[in-house]
Amino acid sequence: MPKARILVQGIVQGVGFRPNIYRLAKNNQINGYVRNLGNIVEIIAEGEEQDINNFCEDIKRKKPPISKINSLELEWTNADSIPVYEDFQILESSADFSGSSVIPPDLAVCDSCLEEILKKKDRRYEYPFTACTDCGPRFTVINSVPYDRERTSMDKFPLCPDCLEEYRDVEDRRYHAEATCCPVCGPQVFLHDLESENPIKDAVGLLDDGHILAIKGIGGTHLVAMTTDDLPVAKMRGRLGRFNQPFACMSPDVETIRSFAEVADFEEKTLLSQSRPIVILKKNKDYFLSPLVSPVLHNLGIMLPYSGLHHLLFKYTDEPAYIMTSANMPGEPMLIDNQEIVEKLEGIADYFLLHDREILNRCDDSVVRFRGGEMAFIRRSRGYVPEPYDLSSLNHDLNILALGPEIDVTFSLLKEGRCYVSQHIGDTTKYDTFRYLQKAINYMMEITRTDEVDLVACDLHPMFFTTNLAHEFGERFECPVVKVQHHHAHAAALGVDHGVDEMICIAADGVGYGDDGGAWGGEILHWQGKAYQRMGSLMPQKMPSGDLTTRYPSRMLMAMVFNEYSPEELTELMKRDYIHYFQHGEREVEVVARQLERDFNITTTTSTGRVLDAISAALQICGERTYEGECAMKLESVAFKGSSQLDIPLKIKKSSGMNILDTSSILMSVLEHKLEGEKTPDIACSAQRAVASGLAKVAIKSADKSGVNVIGGSGGVFYNEAISMTIKKEIESAGYHFIQHKNSCAGDGSVSLGQAVVAAMKGLK
Numbered sequence: 001m002p003k004a005r006i007l008v009q010g011i012v013q014g015v016g017f018r019p020n021i022y023r024l025a026k027n028n029q030i031n032g033y034v035r036n037l038g039n040i041v042e043i044i045a046e047g048e049e050q051d052i053n054n055f056c057e058d059i060k061r062k063k064p065p066i067s068k069i070n071s072l073e074l075e076w077t078n079a080d081s082i083p084v085y086e087d088f089q090i091l092e093s094s095a096d097f098s099g100s101s102v103i104p105p106d107l108a109v110c111d112s113c114l115e116e117i118l119k120k121k122d123r124r125y126e127y128p129f130t131a132c133t134d135c136g137p138r139f140t141v142i143n144s145v146p147y148d149r150e151r152t153s154m155d156k157f158p159l160c161p162d163c164l165e166e167y168r169d170v171e172d173r174r175y176h177a178e179a180t181c182c183p184v185c186g187p188q189v190f191l192h193d194l195e196s197e198n199p200i201k202d203a204v205g206l207l208d209d210g211h212i213l214a215i216k217g218i219g220g221t222h223l224v225a226m227t228t229d230d231l232p233v234a235k236m237r238g239r240l241g242r243f244n245q246p247f248a249c250m251s252p253d254v255e256t257i258r259s260f261a262e263v264a265d266f267e268e269k270t271l272l273s274q275s276r277p278i279v280i281l282k283k284n285k286d287y288f289l290s291p292l293v294s295p296v297l298h299n300l301g302i303m304l305p306y307s308g309l310h311h312l313l314f315k316y317t318d319e320p321a322y323i324m325t326s327a328n329m330p331g332e333p334m335l336i337d338n339q340e341i342v343e344k345l346e347g348i349a350d351y352f353l354l355h356d357r358e359i360l361n362r363c364d365d366s367v368v369r370f371r372g373g374e375m376a377f378i379r380r381s382r383g384y385v386p387e388p389y390d391l392s393s394l395n396h397d398l399n400i401l402a403l404g405p406e407i408d409v410t411f412s413l414l415k416e417g418r419c420y421v422s423q424h425i426g427d428t429t430k431y432d433t434f435r436y437l438q439k440a441i442n443y444m445m446e447i448t449r450t451d452e453v454d455l456v457a458c459d460l461h462p463m464f465f466t467t468n469l470a471h472e473f474g475e476r477f478e479c480p481v482v483k484v485q486h487h488h489a490h491a492a493a494l495g496v497d498h499g500v501d502e503m504i505c506i507a508a509d510g511v512g513y514g515d516d517g518g519a520w521g522g523e524i525l526h527w528q529g530k531a532y533q534r535m536g537s538l539m540p541q542k543m544p545s546g547d548l549t550t551r552y553p554s555r556m557l558m559a560m561v562f563n564e565y566s567p568e569e570l571t572e573l574m575k576r577d578y579i580h581y582f583q584h585g586e587r588e589v590e591v592v593a594r595q596l597e598r599d600f601n602i603t604t605t606t607s608t609g610r611v612l613d614a615i616s617a618a619l620q621i622c623g624e625r626t627y628e629g630e631c632a633m634k635l636e637s638v639a640f641k642g643s644s645q646l647d648i649p650l651k652i653k654k655s656s657g658m659n660i661l662d663t664s665s666i667l668m669s670v671l672e673h674k675l676e677g678e679k680t681p682d683i684a685c686s687a688q689r690a691v692a693s694g695l696a697k698v699a700i701k702s703a704d705k706s707g708v709n710v711i712g713g714s715g716g717v718f719y720n721e722a723i724s725m726t727i728k729k730e731i732e733s734a735g736y737h738f739i740q741h742k743n744s745c746a747g748d749g750s751v752s753l754g755q756a757v758v759a760a761m762k763g764l765k
Contacts, residue, residue, distance in 0.1 A: 003032075003082050004052050006043040008059065010070035011104045011387065013147035016133030017041055018090050019175045020064050028055040031085035036093035036146035039449060046085050066104055066134060066274065070390070070418070090170060093146040103138045103147045103447070105383050106218055106363065107274040108306035110135035112173065117308045118315070123162065128200065128309035129186050129357065131179040135274065139386055139423075140219040140361050141179060145447050149178040153358040160185035187357035189309065192342055194351070200309065203353040204316040212236050214327050214341055214349035218307050219363030219382050219423075220334030221327035221341050223349060226319055233292040233323065239348045242330070245627035246294035248278045248301040248365065250324040252314035257302055259320060260287045266373055275383030276306035277366035282640075289321060298637040301367060306383075309355075326364055330627065331407070331427025333436040334362045361443060362436070363423045371721040372728065377745045378719060380410075381424040386444065389743070389753065391496065392417025395760035399450055401441070401473060402457035402759060403466040404752035405486060405512075408628075409437060412752040413444050414760060420444055421744075421753050428465045438469070453477040455763050457755035460485045461513035482759040486512025487520060489754030490714040491527035494746075496757050498739045500710050502528050504535070504703045506695050506727065509715030509747070510550070510609035510629075519543070521607030521715075522695065524659070524702050530761035535702040536659040537606040538695075544595040546603045551625050553613035554581035555592055560614050560667045562596045581623035608691065608717045611663045615687045618670050619680050629716065636720050639688050642681025646673055648690035652698060659701050661694040685722070692726035699727075700734045712739040716747040 008017075013036060021034040021043060028051045032044035043059075045052050056074055063069060109117070113132055116124040124130045131137070141152045149155055159167055163182050166174040174180045181187065189199050196202045207213055210232045213224045223240075225232040227249055237243050251257045254268050261281040263271070271279050278301040283294075294300035303324070305311045313322065327345060328334050335341045336359040342352055363385065367378040377384075391414060400414040409425040422440055426433045444450075458470035460483045467483070474481040484492075487507035495503060507523040514520035515534070522538030542559040543549040549556050558574060565573065574582070574589045582588040595601055609632060616622045616631040621638050625631050648669040651662035666687065673683045699711050711731045718724050718740060731738040744750035 001046055001084070002049045002052060003044070003046045003077050005075045005077055006045060006056065006059070007037075007073045008041040008043070008069060008071070009039070011066070011068040012041045013145070014103045014133070014138045014178060015067040016064045016173070016175070016177075017067050019133075019170045020062070021059065022088060022090055022170050024055060024058045024062060025088040028052075028058065030055050031088050033085070033089045033091045035091035036148070039145055044082060044085070046082070064133070066107060068387070093148050103142055103145070103386070105139050105275070105385055105387055106137045107135050107383065108276040109308050109311065110274075113308070114311060117311060124182050126200075126312060127183045127186070128189055128307065128312055129179075129181055129355075130308050131177060131181075132173045133175065133177040134173065136177075136179040137218050138179070140359050140363050141357070142447065143360055145449070147178060152178055153360050154179055154181065156358070157181055157186050187355050189353065189355045192338075192352035192354055199353060200312045201316045203351065204313055206351050207322065208317055208319065211350040212239070212348070213351050213353055214345045215309070215353045216336075216338070216341060216355055216359075217309065219359060219361070220336055222324045223327045223345075225323045227289040227293050227321045227323055228319060230290045230292055233290045236323065237292065240329075243626060244295055244630060245330075246297055246300055247323045247325045248303065248367075249289075249293065249321040250303050250305060250310060251321040252305065254304070256320050257281070258284075260284060260289055261300065261302060264370070264373070266375070267370055270368060270375060271302070271304050273383075275366065276304055277368045277383055278303045280367070280369040280378070293323065296634050296637055298640045303365060332430050332432055333426060334364055336362045361423070361440070369719055369721075371719075371724045371740070374740060374742065376719060376741055377743075377749065378747065379424050379749055380421065380745055385423040386420050386447070388418035388420045389496065390417065391419045391757065391760060394496070394757060395763060398454040398760065398763045399452055400455045400457060400756050400759045400763065401453045402752040402755035403470050404755065405459050405748045406461070406464040406466055408748035409466065410749050410752050411437065411441055411444075412756040413441075413448060413450060414756045415448050415450050419753060419756050420448060421750070424749065434465055437466075454479050455482055455759045456480070457482045457484055457759035459483070459489075459513065459751070459755070460515070482755075482762055484755040484758045485515055485532075486751065487523050487525060487715070488527070488532050488758060489751045491525055491532060491712070491754065492529070492757040493744050493750040493754035494712045494714045494739065494741055495527060495529070496753070497741055497744045498712070500739070502708055503710040503712045503739070504699050504706065504708050506699050506711065506713045507715050508608035508695060508713070508717035511605065511607050519603060519605035519607060521605060521609055522611070522661070523606065524695075524698050526702060526706050526708065530758055534658065535705070536661075536698040538608060538611060538661050539663045540604045540606050541610065541663065542596060543603045543605050543610070544592050545601055550610065550613070552581065552583070552623070553610070553617040553625065553631050554578050554623055556610050556614040557617045557667070558589075558592055559596055560611070560664050561671065564664060564668050567593050567597060578617070578620070578623070581617060608695070608715070611666070611691060612688075612717070614667055615670055615684070618667060619674060619684055621680070621684065632717070632720070635684055635688070636722065638681050639684035639722060642679065642683070642685035644682075644685045644689040646678060646682055646686035648686050650690060650694045650697065652694070652701070659698045661698055663691070666690050666694070688720070688722050689726050692723040693730055696727045696730035700731060700736065703736055709736055710739060711736045714741065714746055718746040
């Protein structure tokens with residue numbers, strides 16, 4: 001009787017893959033066994049040759065819905081070398097083999113489990129930790145591979161007889177569902193320091209009385225409050241010191257979301273996906289939530305419940321939405337330990353709804369936005385991590401660790417052609433976040449069975465904490481460190497996202513350390529894999545007192561128009577129209593003017609972000625950045641209500657062989673329209689169009705010169721829908737193909753992916 005050994009790699013653990021193989025084997029008259037072999041599923045198949053071939057085809061076509069097969073290897077074996085099997089079995093896992101497949105991400109509770117949670121006569125009625133092979137936590141509860149219960153935080157909760165019977169029944173959807181449990185044997189939720197027979201119901205009562213709660217979930221902790229009353233929102237803002245930053249919200253269903261926000265079909269599909277990200281939606285004309293939820297902005301972030309606990313919260317309330325924001329200070333890790341939650345959130349949260357299941361790997365909510373119907377990741381984390389990118393066509397042999405930038409950090413680990421991009425890490429200038437980064441790297445290496453690293457990649461900036469850490473890893477593994485320029489990494493991530501190996505890339509963001517040591521951020525690059533050529537940029541602009549300018553954009557405004565006015569005219573303009581934007585009043589205006597005149601304590605930048613900030617300040621929309629991207633986001637929201645009808649001429653100059661967009665002339669036009677009394681939304685909309693059109697024109701000139709037919713857009717500026725769509729329209733009208741990020745982040749969240757791509761190309765033997 002013919003026999004074969006089949007090895008399957010991909011997302012094949014924790015998804016009901018082995019019981020599915022069992023059923024397919026039975027249907028095809030196959031004897032043998034299936035087991036987890038380290039990171040690979042091994043199948044020994046005995047049967048007629050045609051039946052084994054049919055069996056392999058069924059494995060590919062009839063796999064469980066949340067599984068993914070990256071490769072299936074079929075090896076016919078010597079019949080005498082394998083015992084004769086009387087039946088087909090599912091064997092215990094073995095850890096003797098190393099491969100590149102990993103567990104799936106955490107997934108929203110499935111319809112079948114939710115039905116049990118809400119069905120009064122079910123033994124799991126109102127049990128928030130209900131899960132099966134099709135849903136529930138994976139990444140946040142696993143400690144090591146293979147993915148078996150004893151290697152997860154569920155190991156502390158031995159199964160009761162009823163759950164054990166389901167767990168052992170190959171026909172049951174909870175067969176080897178490692179997160180399965182019930183009220184008898186599983187984790188419990190409780191209100192800290194309060195007696196309660198129904199903690200979730202009582203927590204909702206506290207919320208609806210206007211209190212702020214810290215609620216521990218699957219991958220971290222949220223701060224939760226009402227959205228229909230200004231007082232709880234204002235109280236939360238005051239306690240957190242986040243007076244302007246928009247809060248993400250959770251709503252029970254799409255119908256309710258439609259009562260206060262616009263939901264397109266493609267947005268609804270993403271909201272309802274098992275990944276359940278936060279989706280940025282436009283407020284509708286009937287918007288009735290507190291204006292303090294998302295101040296000034298025309299949009300807000302909304303997600304649907306993704307755990308049983310979330311669904312039960314909304315069972316007991318008539319609130320259309322709750323604020324559901326990460327319980328951490330900006331840039332710091334989410335809180336996951338019960339004691340730490342209570343201690344660090346004392347004075348911020350009034351009450352604490354906690355549980356006793358350990359979160360092994362914290363994981364923030366993912367955030368996405370649509371531009372012209374195309375999805376863009378703002379943060380790729382829960383629901384998507386650790387699903388890898390396929391870079392096998394670039395490099396299959398080298399193990400590469402890429403550490404990202406410094407603020408909006410992820411890291412990437414490339415092994416056997418699969419690139420695992422981490423969950424959102426945050427600001428590594430914060431000590432706790434830097435420690436979290438190191439711990440997360442060790443964990444990712446553990447679950448991917450990575451013992452050695454051949455190359456370490458990092459940012460070009462010599463002072464980043466991640467750059468220093470890269471050299472430490474280089475010494476540890478005795479391997480080279482590859483430094484990758486920030487916007488080169490942006491372009492590489494975009495290129496691999498679309499499978500192109502050459503393009504003109506518009507890299508538009510806040511800042512990235514340039515080859516010349518300057519602060520880049522409005523670049524036109526001819527990207528060719530491991531190499532690039534800078535072909536154009538925005539006009540270099542002075543930044544008086546450097547980073548202070550990023551917080552107070554009135555300084556950027558002064559710098560950008562400094563050469564257009566006499567010193568006396570400029571100081572008079574600032575004192576007359578913008579004095580409230582200067583912390584120290586007239587004295588500060590005069591000091592900044594002297595700095596600019598004498599070139600004292602000045603850095604320069606080509607940043608698109610700083611240009612948008614200056615426009616925002618010029619129109620008196622935002623005079624201080626209190627959160628990342630605030631000035632530009634508020635500019636976008638004001639522009640959303642306007643028309644781009646105003647004329648703003650564009651000037652493109654030549655300098656050192658590059659095309660340079662004159663951004664000072666754009667800003668002067670903005671000020672002129674303002675003095676003429678034009679409507680602020682119209683000026684904002686026209687100014688955004690001018691910046692976008694200018695970038696597009698410089699990119700088209702570069703494409704004409706280089707003969708490349710693909711132009712791409714990367715960097716945080718491309719989250720702005722109006723700017724993205726203007727650039728897309730102009731480039732496509734010129735006959736070029738325009739691409740944007742689709743499965744990776746336009747912002748810094750995918751810089752580590754780009755670093756890994758460049759290092760893989762440079763490391764090719």
